Amino acid sequence: MVYSITYYATEFLVRAVLSLYYGIKDWLERVSHVEEKEMKPPLVPPGYVGWIRKHDEAGNEVLEWYGNINARIPTSHIDIITNVINLAEKSPPTRRYMTFSEMASKNWFKEVEALSKMIKGEKKGG
Amino acid sequence: MVEVIIQDNPLCPHCEALRKSLLPVLKRLDVVVDEHVIGGHSLSAFEEDYASATYKPEWIEAFGSNEMKKKLKELSPILNYLGGAVSFPVIKVRWYDGVAPREVVIKGFPTDVDSPDVKEFVRNFASFIQMVKKVEEESQ
Numbered sequence A: 001m002v003y004s005i006t007y008y009a010t011e012f013l014v015r016a017v018l019s020l021y022y023g024i025k026d027w028l029e030r031v032s033h034v035e036e037k038e039m040k041p042p043l044v045p046p047g048y049v050g051w052i053r054k055h056d057e058a059g060n061e062v063l064e065w066y067g068n069i070n071a072r073i074p075t076s077h078i079d080i081i082t083n084v085i086n087l088a089e090k091s092p093p094t095r096r097y098m099t100f101s102e103m104a105s106k107n108w109f110k111e112v113e114a115l116s117k118m119i120k121g122e123k124k125g126g
Numbered sequence B: 001m002v003e004v005i006i007q008d009n010p011l012c013p014h015c016e017a018l019r020k021s022l023l024p025v026l027k028r029l030d031v032v033v034d035e036h037v038i039g040g041h042s043l044s045a046f047e048e049d050y051a052s053a054t055y056k057p058e059w060i061e062a063f064g065s066n067e068m069k070k071k072l073k074e075l076s077p078i079l080n081y082l083g084g085a086v087s088f089p090v091i092k093v094r095w096y097d098g099v100a101p102r103e104v105v106i107k108g109f110p111t112d113v114d115s116p117d118v119k120e121f122v123r124n125f126a127s128f129i130q131m132v133k134k135v136e137e138e139s140q
Helices: A005-033 A108-119 B013-029 B057-063 B066-070 B072-084 B116-139
Strands: A050-055 A061-066 A072-074 A084-086 A094-099 B003-008 B032-037 B090-096 B101-107
Touching: A108 B116, B003 B013, B013 B032, B013 B116, B057 B066, B057 B072, B066 B072, B090 B116
Parallel strands: A050 A084, A094 B101, B003 B032
Antiparallel strands: A050 A061, A061 A072, B003 B090, B090 B101
């Protein structure tokens, strides 16, 4: 079969227009998918070597050496070292109370996230 | 180490339903479970449970929301009674995230084991425990 020149010309134009349209559409969708999430800054800056004040497993304040050596000093009421990153104040021990019906809902994780955002930094649980 | 502490009573149908539906899941997840019998004729009959403290006016004054504090004066007699009562079952999950110990206290459980709410609860609880385990592994 032999097609006329006008046929090839119109096919070329239609292909060009459609590929451009779908190309732009795909690109816009990809851009919206790859939107960056907000990254939280780390509690301890990377590369930090020094003391950190935080809580141990029992909830007591301790000084911990952040670096190559593992060292932990229980100092709940001693404050000798002043050059310290204080994580104990930033994130104290917390206790959350919830009922069965709250936890049985399908959006439980979302609710907990919203709750923790609301409460964060305001007070610690009793 | 993730710990799950269950406060229950052998004569309570709610606690029986909780044990039936939750203990197999916890065993599969390899979590330390501590069952603590409270209330009734148990040795720890006069011990407080973890959740009742939230009804006490002192607790609400310290940690309650603004809505709770507004209604505190009206409800204080009932709240005093509820705060002193022992209620079960109560589940407490404890873990350490590398900075501080964290706790979640869940109170109440229905008697019907086959209800869709219980299935959703167990699914949520299992995924929560897995998440907490990951958090602990990352912190070490």
